[in-house]
Amino acid sequence: MEPVKISIDGREIATEKGKTxxxxxxxxxxxxxxxxxxxxxxxxxxxxxxxxxxxxxxxxQIACNTQAAEGMAVKTQSPKxxxxxxxxxxxxxxxxxxxxxICDQAGECSLQxxxxxxxxxxxxxxxxxxxxxxxxxFGPYVVxxxxxxxxxxxxxxxxxxVTRTDELTVVNRGDHSTIALFPGQILDNPLxxxxxxxxxxxxxxxxxxxxxxxxxxxxxxxxxxxxxxTGCNVSVESYQNRIARFKPRVNEEVNSHWLCDEGRYCxxxxxxxxxxxxxxxxxxxxxxxxxxxxxxxxxxxxxxxxLPMAAVLSGRNTNEEAFVFARLIKKLSPxxxxxxxxxxxxxxxxxxxxxxxxxxxxxxxxxxxGVGSENSFEPLMSDLIAGKFRGAYIVGEDLASLADLADLxxxxxxxxxxxxxxxxxxxxxxxxxxxxxxxxxxxxATHFGEKEGxxxxxxxxxxxxxxxxxxxxxxxQDWEIFSRLLAAAGERSLFASPAEIFxxxxxxxxxxxxxxxxxxxxxxxxxxxxxx
Amino acid sequence: MEKILLRNIDAPxxxxxxxxxxxxGYRALEKVLSEMTPERLIxxxxxxxxxxxxxxxxxxxxxxxxxxxxxxxxxxxxCNADESEPGTFKDRLLIExxxxxxxxxxIISAYAIRSHTAFVYIRxxxxxxxxxxxxxxxxxxxxxxxxxxxxxxGYDCDLILHRGAxxxxxxxxxxxLSSLEGGKGxxxxxxxxxxxxxxxxxxxxxxxxxxxxxxxxxxxxxAARYVAIGTEKxxxxxxxxxxxxxxxxxxxxxxxxxxxxxxxEEDCGGVANGKKLxxxxxxxxxxxxxxxxxxxxxxxxxxxxxxxxxxLGSGGVIVMDETTCMVRAAWNxxxxxxxxxxxxxxxxxxxxxxMEKIFQRIEQGEGxxxxxxxxxxxxxxxxxxxxxxxxxxxxxxxxAFIKKFRAEFDRHIAEKRCTVSAGQ
Numbered sequence: 001m002e003p004v005k006i007s008i009d010g011r012e013i014a015t016e017k018g019k020t021x022x023x024x025x026x027x028x029x030x031x032x033x034x035x036x037x038x039x040x041x042x043x044x045x046x047x048x049x050x051x052x053x054x055x056x057x058x059x060x061q062i063a064c065n066t067q068a069a070e071g072m073a074v075k076t077q078s079p080k081x082x083x084x085x086x087x088x089x090x091x092x093x094x095x096x097x098x099x100x101x102i103c104d105q106a107g108e109c110s111l112q113x114x115x116x117x118x119x120x121x122x123x124x125x126x127x128x129x130x131x132x133x134x135x136x137x138f139g140p141y142v143v144x145x146x147x148x149x150x151x152x153x154x155x156x157x158x159x160x161x162v163t164r165t166d167e168l169t170v171v172n173r174g175d176h177s178t179i180a181l182f183p184g185q186i187l188d189n190p191l192x193x194x195x196x197x198x199x200x201x202x203x204x205x206x207x208x209x210x211x212x213x214x215x216x217x218x219x220x221x222x223x224x225x226x227x228x229x230t231g232c233n234v235s236v237e238s239y240q241n242r243i244a245r246f247k248p249r250v251n252e253e254v255n256s257h258w259l260c261d262e263g264r265y266c267x268x269x270x271x272x273x274x275x276x277x278x279x280x281x282x283x284x285x286x287x288x289x290x291x292x293x294x295x296x297x298x299x300x301x302x303x304x305x306x307l308p309m310a311a312v313l314s315g316r317n318t319n320e321e322a323f324v325f326a327r328l329i330k331k332l333s334p335x336x337x338x339x340x341x342x343x344x345x346x347x348x349x350x351x352x353x354x355x356x357x358x359x360x361x362x363x364x365x366x367x368x369x370g371v372g373s374e375n376s377f378e379p380l381m382s383d384l385i386a387g388k389f390r391g392a393y394i395v396g397e398d399l400a401s402l403a404d405l406a407d408l409x410x411x412x413x414x415x416x417x418x419x420x421x422x423x424x425x426x427x428x429x430x431x432x433x434x435x436x437x438x439x440x441x442x443x444x445a446t447h448f449g450e451k452e453g454x455x456x457x458x459x460x461x462x463x464x465x466x467x468x469x470x471x472x473x474x475x476x477q478d479w480e481i482f483s484r485l486l487a488a489a490g491e492r493s494l495f496a497s498p499a500e501i502f503x504x505x506x507x508x509x510x511x512x513x514x515x516x517x518x519x520x521x522x523x524x525x526x527x528x529x530x531x532x
Numbered sequence: 533m534e535k536i537l538l539r540n541i542d543a544p545x546x547x548x549x550x551x552x553x554x555x556x557g558y559r560a561l562e563k564v565l566s567e568m569t570p571e572r573l574i575x576x577x578x579x580x581x582x583x584x585x586x587x588x589x590x591x592x593x594x595x596x597x598x599x600x601x602x603x604x605x606x607x608x609x610x611c612n613a614d615e616s617e618p619g620t621f622k623d624r625l626l627i628e629x630x631x632x633x634x635x636x637x638x639i640i641s642a643y644a645i646r647s648h649t650a651f652v653y654i655r656x657x658x659x660x661x662x663x664x665x666x667x668x669x670x671x672x673x674x675x676x677x678x679x680x681x682x683x684x685x686g687y688d689c690d691l692i693l694h695r696g697a698x699x700x701x702x703x704x705x706x707x708x709l710s711s712l713e714g715g716k717g718x719x720x721x722x723x724x725x726x727x728x729x730x731x732x733x734x735x736x737x738x739x740x741x742x743x744x745x746x747x748x749x750x751x752x753x754x755a756a757r758y759v760a761i762g763t764e765k766x767x768x769x770x771x772x773x774x775x776x777x778x779x780x781x782x783x784x785x786x787x788x789x790x791x792x793x794x795x796x797e798e799d800c801g802g803v804a805n806g807k808k809l810x811x812x813x814x815x816x817x818x819x820x821x822x823x824x825x826x827x828x829x830x831x832x833x834x835x836x837x838x839x840x841x842x843x844l845g846s847g848g849v850i851v852m853d854e855t856t857c858m859v860r861a862a863w864n865x866x867x868x869x870x871x872x873x874x875x876x877x878x879x880x881x882x883x884x885x886x887m888e889k890i891f892q893r894i895e896q897g898e899g900x901x902x903x904x905x906x907x908x909x910x911x912x913x914x915x916x917x918x919x920x921x922x923x924x925x926x927x928x929x930x931x932a933f934i935k936k937f938r939a940e941f942d943r944h945i946a947e948k949r950c951t952v953s954a955g956q
Contacts, residue, residue: 044721045877046721046919084913088878088917091883127890127893151878172875173875174885175884177876177881
């Protein structure tokens with residue numbers, strides 16, 4: 001790209017020929033207000049909010065469609081520009097219902113924000129407002145309010161250009177223009193809820209989230225989606241120690257601006273339901289609560305007497321947990337079969353835009369830490385069913401409920417029966433799953449939303465997971481349980497935090513050598529290619 | 533005055549190929565194909581000073597010159613026959629009476645930019661016109677003026693007739709292209725311009741019917757003769773379609789620079805029924821209105837109309853006599869534009885309807901002090917800020933009616949009724 005210099009509001013900016021003024025300004029930290037422009041979608045130029053004055057041009061120009069050229073002088077704050085902006089705000093609001101008190105978008109609405117910044121004048125519109133369709137269900141997760149819509153067409157363009165599923169279009173003319181489903185269509189593609197994220201107003205809202213929390217109460221924690229090994233960057237948004245929603249965080253190396261529907265809502269199944277709040281131990285008459293010391297001693301003794309053993313780690317466990325788990329299992333039984341949960345499914349073309357075929361966000365990291373290897377999880381299940389193990393330690397996966405293991409010609413019933421036959425079974429999980437009910441010792445742990453640490457995605461990017469909410473009293477972090485078991489088994493070094501474990505793994509694991517926990521940041525670090 | 537555009541329309545069966553040929557038709561095409569390179573043709577049309585007759589008045593030769601010669605993409609020519617401007621019915625006359633002149637002009641235009649596929653996009657309501665054109669295209673193709681190896685020149689050109697589905701905005705060249713592509717008739721954001729990224733993203737020239745129909749004469753008679761007609765910046769002849777309170781409404785061909793007052797009073801016979809002239813819109817409903825007292829010295833050309841505060845536009849002359857309620861006239865026009873706004877960009881989508889609602893309120897006796905300034909403010913906020921010229925087309929007449937007839941509007945608001953029209 002040819003470098004050019006332009007000036008914006010008198011400030012000289014170095015940019016590239018062909019970049020638009022709105023991009024060049026954004027790169028330089030100058031925000032030009034806009035609705036229809038989106039960096040990942042084709043230019044529509046319809047909202048007219050980004051009108052700026054360009055020297056030697058008689059008319060105002062839209063910054064989103066004006067390419068930077070050497071010596072171009074742009075004004076974003078001239079009286080003419082400010083008045084045009086105010087006018088566009090006025091036009092967008094005359095038929096708007098102004099129902100912010102009952103609108104889910106309130107608090108993160110570009111109409112509200114820009115009104116406060118660029119308009120702030122009383123309405124001059126004294127006529128009857130046009131009415132439109134309200135609460136129209138577009139799909140399983142998306143609902144439409146035609147009166148709040150400003151016809152920016154971001155949703156239409158997303159469905160044309162990103163998913164290529166074309167469910168929506170604009171129908172009718174003039175101020176009766178409205179977004180509508182094509183006849184016979186529903187908005188149910190695997191990335192459908194992204195239209196809610198990119199809708200700058202309250203026209204498209206999330207049926208799962210709406211009316212649950214006012215957005216200004218949300219606590220936002222940058223983290224990683226645990227849905228699959230793509231490792232989409234998310235903001236985990238919680239209220240009163242409950243996760244209320246995921247929003248995608250921009251990371252051009254991973255998910256760009258997007259998040260799939262399955263990932264977006266995976267927190268429901270991963271976090272909801274009655275939690276385990278104390279370790280449990282099998283006694284006559286079933287599982288009974290006990291204290292941690294008793295439980296951990298029972299694990300060491302029980303597994304030591306139940307060899308050969310199998311150990312299965314969840315694909316949602318962090319690198320730090322995998323690192324300590326690998327060390328623990330090798331200590332307990334150097335010849336134990338040690339695997340990370342990993343299964344694949346077939347993806348559709350639209351799913352492939354974002355999704356990976358697995359549901360194990362950290363399978364690669366776990367393998368890097370010495371937990372398992374490629375194509376070895378299902379053979380381990382076969383061995384389990386074949387009765388090759390006497391003991392097992394299962395972390396965070398409800399294996400007893402697994403259905404249709406394709407190449408095992410069996411079903412969950414066989415795994416369940418095999419687990420029930422074990423002479424000693426330890427299950428570490430957040431809830432009393434069907435697998436946990438078969439255990440001799442159950443250890444209450446935490447889920448992705450309660451832990452910090454790192455995941456390594458399918459492409460080898462190490463990314464930071466942060467605790468959005470606090471775990472219930474009585475549960476322990478997985479790394480802490482492993483660490484205590486190591487101590488109970490006679491190992492002296494005890495880790496005090498995921499950061500300490502990361503420092504240790506960055507010494508021991510070649511591919512991670514030299515990485516610093518504090519350097520991972522919000523966008524992650526790519527492992528060098530070629531290393532495992 | 534020599535007739536260039538209307539030279540054939542009074543001949544019996546003027547729409548047939550036989551009559552058109554007997555009157556010298558397709559000689560220009562023969563000349564172009566046998567004697568002229570596309571470059572020479574473009575130079576000739578540039579030299580003629582011909583400007584686009586659709587309304588914007590952009591020099592035709594220059595428009596052709598913007599088409600890249602080395603583009604590997606196909607190139608297209610589109611004849612814009614979507615004549616929809618209220619008060620404008622000049623193209624319709626040519627379509628119905630002299631379709632071969634349009635076809636010949638279109639092939640000449642296609643040759644100029646080395647295009648091999650041309651379209652006629654005709655307004656959906658012109659059902660008869662479409663049937664005439666369709667027949668004429670068949671005749672021209674059968675006679676070897678269209679298709680492969682036209683007149684043994686080695687040049688190929690197909691012409692496809694496409695009927696619109698009824699939207700004013702499809703007369704805007706990029707709205708037309710979107711519609712022709714099979715999409716909603718939404719104007720495209722510019723740049724890029726049609727000359728490089730037009731129909732299906734390929735280099736495209738869109739020319740108005742009247743522009744294309746002028747070409748055969750210019751080619752036959754030479755640019756020098758065309759330049760001799762008209763004023764310094766407005767060359768040749770122009771069609772005006774005259775309607776409203778006028779004794780002899782109809783389509784007139786006028787040399788550019790002809791005195792406007794003389795035209796109305798003598799050629800058109802003056803205001804009908806002995807009434808006095810109140811105002812006249814010279815260029816179709818989207819252009820600013822002139823008061824009767826503003827017509828002195830105005831001549832019928834681009835520069836004189838502009839100097840008078842209006843524009844030549846499409847040449848749709850709408851005459852209003854002293855009984856016309858200007859509030860009602862303004863509302864009528866505002867209602868048209870509110871109905872026809874495509875709804876794509878915010879100022880036009882919202883502003884046109886807003887203005888219409890206020891005009892309606894005033895007309896119905898519910899006007900308030902401040903309404904007129906509000907309309908002027910809203911029209912000013914639309915003006916120049918939209919994707920396509922439609923915004924200006926809606927804003928200009930609204931503002932002009934109020935500015936030119938402010939006292940009448942004020943009186944209508946104050947007395948909450950019309951004080952002009954009989955029977956109102």
